[in-house]
Amino acid sequence: MSKLGLDFKLVEEARQSARNIALDIQGLIDQHTSVTVERTVARLLGVDGVDPLDRPLPNVLVDKINSEGRLDLGIAYYLGNAMLHTGQEPQTIAEMVMKEELDLTRIPTHDFDEVKKKVLEVAQKTMVRIRKNRADREDFLRTLGEGPKPYLYVIVATGNIYEDVNQAKAAARQGADIIAVIRSTAQSLLDFVPYGPTTEGFGGTFATQENFRIMRSALDEVGQEVGRYIRLVNYASGLCMPEIAAMGALERLDVMLNDALYGILFRDINMKRTLVDQFFSRVINGYAGIIINTGEDNYLTTADAIEEAHTVLASQLINEQFALLAGLKEEQMGLGHAFEMNPKTENGFLLELAQAQMAREIFPNAPLKYMPPTKYMTGNIFKGHVQDALFNMVSIMTNQGIQLLGMLTEAIHTPFLQDRALAIENAKYIFNNMRDLGEEITFKENGIIQKRARQVLEDAHHMLKNIEVEGLMETIAQGKFAGVKRPVDGGKGLDGVVVKSDMYFNPFMDLMLGGASRE
Amino acid sequence: MSKLGLDFKLVEEARQSARNIALDIQGLIDQHTSVTVERTVARLLGVDGVDPLDRPLPNVLVDKINSEGRLDLGIAYYLGNAMLHTGQEPQTIAEMVMKEELDLTRIPTHDFDEVKKKVLEVAQKTMVRIRKNRADREDFLRTLGEGPKPYLYVIVATGNIYEDVNQAKAAARQGADIIAVIRSTAQSLLDFVPYGPTTEGFGGTFATQENFRIMRSALDEVGQEVGRYIRLVNYASGLCMPEIAAMGALERLDVMLNDALYGILFRDINMKRTLVDQFFSRVINGYAGIIINTGEDNYLTTADAIEEAHTVLASQLINEQFALLAGLKEEQMGLGHAFEMNPKTENGFLLELAQAQMAREIFPNAPLKYMPPTKYMTGNIFKGHVQDALFNMVSIMTNQGIQLLGMLTEAIHTPFLQDRALAIENAKYIFNNMRDLGEEITFKENGIIQKRARQVLEDAHHMLKNIEVEGLMETIAQGKFAGVKRPVDGGKGLDGVVVKSDMYFNPFMDLMLGGASRE
Amino acid sequence: MNNIDFTRIKPYGDTYNDGKIQLSFTLPVPYGEEAKEAGKKLLEKMGIEEPQITHAEEAGTGFTFIVAYGVVSHTVDYSAIEVPKVDSEVMDKYGVEDFIKEKIKRDVVIVGATTGFDAHTVGIDAIMNMKGYDGHYGLERYGGIEAVNMGSQVPNEELVARAIELGADAIIVSQVVTQKDVHIPNLTNLIELIEAEGLRDRMLVIAGGPRIGHELAVELGYDAGFGPGTYAEDVASYVVQEMVKRGLV
Amino acid sequence: MNNIDFTRIKPYGDTYNDGKIQLSFTLPVPYGEEAKEAGKKLLEKMGIEEPQITHAEEAGTGFTFIVAYGVVSHTVDYSAIEVPKVDSEVMDKYGVEDFIKEKIKRDVVIVGATTGFDAHTVGIDAIMNMKGYDGHYGLERYGGIEAVNMGSQVPNEELVARAIELGADAIIVSQVVTQKDVHIPNLTNLIELIEAEGLRDRMLVIAGGPRIGHELAVELGYDAGFGPGTYAEDVASYVVQEMVKRGLV
């Protein structure tokens, strides 16, 4: 039953509009591939490592073929053909290409069905590995268990993976359920994924497969110690969205930041590129049982939380539909929202409560990701700690899923060990002390809270209707999301988008799209 | 309408029991006077100052007569008689007694009606002054206005009245509505009131009439500056309860700590003494338009907040009846309660919400005084600041009247300037940001909150029924309040209790008992 | 009562010169009495008397989080402090517009950006965009000012090129990410580029951001720096007055 | 990675030896840039590098409240720290009771009180009353211990008289109010009285309270001191073992 008296017919209509919006774009997606999508395929077929100039081999392979304008068949085809030709594994083939011992477009072509069969053989091994990771996670959750919801989610961001490990373990011991390793500034703009363990980053640590592995094993270790499975998060968004998703699937990450629009709006990445990339990345996440986190919270760090609340809901609905198209289940949709109301607002807490409860009711099965106050945090850490307390309170009152803990030093520096400890203490205290408050209270008919939620729903409904008519890309170009205007052909990475040929082949798309659950 | 589904018939029964309990004691009260009651009369007739040994003249006068066993007539009679005899004012007479130039029991006796007339003449002047204070307060409230409820109440406790003034002004500028000057440790055990401005106290500043005056004028000044009337609080409780009440009435204090039982339980003052003293002190407060604050919060600093919650309600009901007998209006009853739940308690916030809401519903017109977490505060000031935030939330959710602000350093030291500033910031943020939350929510039928409130009410009802049978004094002797046992004839100050003669005369009792409003 | 000696001030808890101060920090040692003692020793080295560890707890194995109070023995000569400040009178929007009309008599061109890898736009937008910030309009809305906001992640080279193209009177640059002092080389590089182009005397160069102070900006060769809580009128007032002062009109 | 040099430890923010520390304090000067600068100067005097005033606000006219972060330059030799500790093994209630049965073979008499003007009873009650504290029974419930709790505001003279009357093996005293160090003369006076009575060698004298440490207690002539978080078994274990050690059985 709705505590807010929401009109669920309106919700259904809004959802239908979002579906149409997503379907409209899906047409475009289906016609394209991108350099990172192809590098992902290469990675999933086993290609890894870097050349003497530190260029990742997947880039070496894909760039070579793309420079000849022949990526429209997909890298899988070339690798398969080369496997048949050389009898070697993809990794060896990639190394041969790097050493210029082999030119993938210039070797004899084998029967296409034979090629496919060969590729699928190798792909199956990867599928097994990913399924095993998924099964391992489920095992851990069954045997070790997990913390109660909302999960306590904290970030580490030292720039040094080993220092991150210290901080992450300390946090787990204090009670954290989820650890996110924040990426180094601007990694999302790199059109390749760095390689190996790294110890120098700015405002975060590079997302590399080796760093994933190091952190994963540290968290498994501390998870045993504390008797809870500790989830690991990283960021897929950016110019390498599907590649990072693949790395996450291979290294048993549990959560991936992954939004259909974030890169466009906040990183000025080209629309087509982002839309194409997000699809494959989500297919992978879906199969690997990874929870995605979308980035609607970011809207409110730029735009006003009261005026622009409906854009958050509209975007959540669009993200949901894109996710469904990519085979993600509702239980994997960590849709984002954020406590970014100006603390001076009279009854601001009520408006926030309305928004959070609304998200809960409209997405009942999604492990919503709730982001802390950041914009209105100041150098007054004492006040900040209370802002974070109110944030925790809204969360427990509205039954949120994933609580990204606020830090009292948000406006000052990336978290110190003690900031994190205090954040965990704050959340644990409130979640326990108010455990069943949400269950216990109802909201006044037509009161401030109910009216606010209805208004936001109506505005989102209206916005989606408009987008349905105008098209998503056009809407973004007009600056209707987060006040940011992005032209259709502007932004980074458009040159990495390639129109597929009729014979285009990506083995993982079909293998994964069914989702692990359907096997 | 009750949010808690309280059984108001049960409330009425409990109240009736409390009435009977109070009436039972009132018999005893009416038969007695005490040294401090008589000193109060002397003060109200104009006696002030100290002798060369710093003994206050009211003590000099009263002790003299009491030592001769003749206080049963009341000091007013002796002063009136001496006025007729000497043609002097009470102050001059007191100075003559001090210098042993006059022996009040050895001068000729005048006609009793003449004496009364003379005394009433002088008494009327005092009545005018007190009424003027009351009118001034009302004027200020009309012209300057006041802060919204809950009023922000902070303490100053430097030990030095001038340093207190700095702190009080700073607090008012930051937003405090009420300033309490905490008394020096153990002043409540002094059977006299110190004199003059004082600059050395431990854990607080001595309550003296001059200190009252200094702080009053400082607060009037800062009140003009900030455009709000700033209320001033001091403590009546102790061995000089009515004297301090009188000083407060004369110097326009606005709130007085004044509990019918506190002195017995927490200061080991004799029962009879406290009961007699509280009556006259309340008569004065009632007339002067002063809000009293009772001390039920103290129960929970010693006993457990979950187990002993009903004793708080029982005591509030008893305090209410004693207050009504003394002519206090409901609007003057700042009944106490406190947020002293162990923060580790699962759903502790819900239990606290139940208690606070219950107090609100049972005493709808009383400006309830809500006390902050103290017992479970620790040296971790960050956690403490969040505990205080939760306390503020309960208050705004249940519409409390007077919020004694919690300090993040409660477990460490008496408040620093910055502690107070942070406390005010905390409360202002929450009160504004959640302003109408109480209005907006209702509690689940038969949920944790409703059940808890009902249970506490039933237990209090049961307790009061028992006390009605056994008698209040016996109940206290058995340790049923705050787990403290006090024998009927134990404790300090019993020797200051005197059985009145038939001719006993206290002009102020009659003059004031009607209350200012009835004139 | 309050005859404060401003040549020797100390922190104030509840009494003048009580020197009371609060600290918190984490030591990389296991929790225990020894950790607390180490905390005290550290406080003593800092010149803190009567160090009191009011709270200590294990913060992940091998770390102890400490909250402490104490009494600072040092004093500061407040009377001798002089802080370099932006030396112009703040006018409101209308004041600035009138000033331009009267004393400059042409459009003032201001180019702004967040440079380097820094992607934070809210600060520069607060100063430049129409809408402004906290009820204060941004430069774009000022009559007599041509304001060009290039957004974020702008390479210094592009910013300078644009300023040349537009004949800018002022370049204003925002830096929000300051971790590991990444903003210092970036800000220095910008000044060097401007100097290399021989433009340094022909325009004002101004920096801003939550950790940028006037003092730091001047040190790095900028004309002025603006920190948290700045509004468009603060910068605008400075720019127009300084242009007149320097004869750049 | 973590080869910490325990002879030179520093606070830890997010990297070993980064020295990061948080402070807050109030200066008795008006709010403004000068106040912040004064705050920085103070931090520098304390040996804090890169002082950052992250927040400053007027806290009542003439006062500025400051929140700051910085980098401590000092180091502490953790490896050399030795803290005097109560030197006995903590047994549980049953352990203590068995110990008494086996090694003392008579009732141990313990008299306790909060002395002087101090009216706080919760601490001493936590140790002595039946009910105890936090799920740990108090001394009154121990078989083999006769515990007499005299309550609060007890004059030292009365406490000593009672101890003599009962032939106490230990006096335990609680002090909670420590403002302006009022507890020091009171605790000193108690020891002097006991010495004057010639009893000092015949009984254990123990102090406790939220700001009482073992070190302070020993300094004041007590046998031991117990701080926050003490349970009855901590004191009981110490008393019975120490009695045996000293041959007071």
Ligand code: B12
């Ligand atoms: C919003 C925000 C974001 C948004 C930015 C959206 C956008 N379009 O700007 C998003 C989510 C994208 C983001 C990303 C990141 N952020 Co960020 N972010 C913030 C946040 C919450 C608020 C900043 C803000 O908008 N403040 C409001 C504006 C109005 O204030 P302001 O910038 O100070 O501007 C005022 C004045 O300084 C001045 N001013 C500013 N610039 C100028 C220029 C001139 C010329 C003048 C005159 C005045 C002036 O006037 C303004 C108005 O008064 C802060 C935390 C905080 N509460 O401060 C972190 C914060 C700034 N971010 C931080 C970090 C580390 C990042 C990331 C690097 C994290 C990562 N590893 O991914 C990324 C990457 C960004 C990058 N490459 O630069 C850190 C910086 C730490 C440090 N000291 O270096 C902070 C402090 C958070 C933290 N504690 O970790 N962030």
Ligand code: B12
């Ligand atoms: C409850 C309380 C009261 C109650 C006391 C009720 C009672 N029957 O005890 C009331 C309301 C009456 C009260 C009054 C006052 N209080 Co008071 N009170 C507190 C409070 C909130 C909790 C203390 C407590 O009970 N703690 C719980 C117990 C279990 O902890 P504990 O005492 O530390 O005891 C443990 C250990 O220390 C140890 N221990 C303690 N004693 C002993 C003895 C032995 C032998 C051993 C082995 C161990 C041991 O074992 C215990 C269990 O682990 C504190 C603030 C706080 N949160 O600490 C202020 C506090 C102690 N009070 C304070 C003050 C100033 C006062 C007053 C003087 C205020 C005034 N001016 O009126 C008055 C007067 C009291 C007086 N004359 O002494 C200050 C003291 C400041 C200072 N450092 O000096 C505090 C810190 C509050 C503050 N921030 O201002 N108070």
Ligand SMILES: Cc1ncc(COP(=O)(O)O)c(C=O)c1O
């Ligand atoms: C969905 C999403 N992806 C990515 C990021 C951050 O990634 P980056 O700064 O590396 O672009 C965020 C940031 O909050 C986000 O919400």
Ligand SMILES: Cc1ncc(COP(=O)(O)O)c(C=O)c1O
């Ligand atoms: C009703 C009442 N009177 C007085 C006091 C304190 O007075 P004292 O410590 O001076 O006895 C309190 C303390 O909280 C109180 O509640």
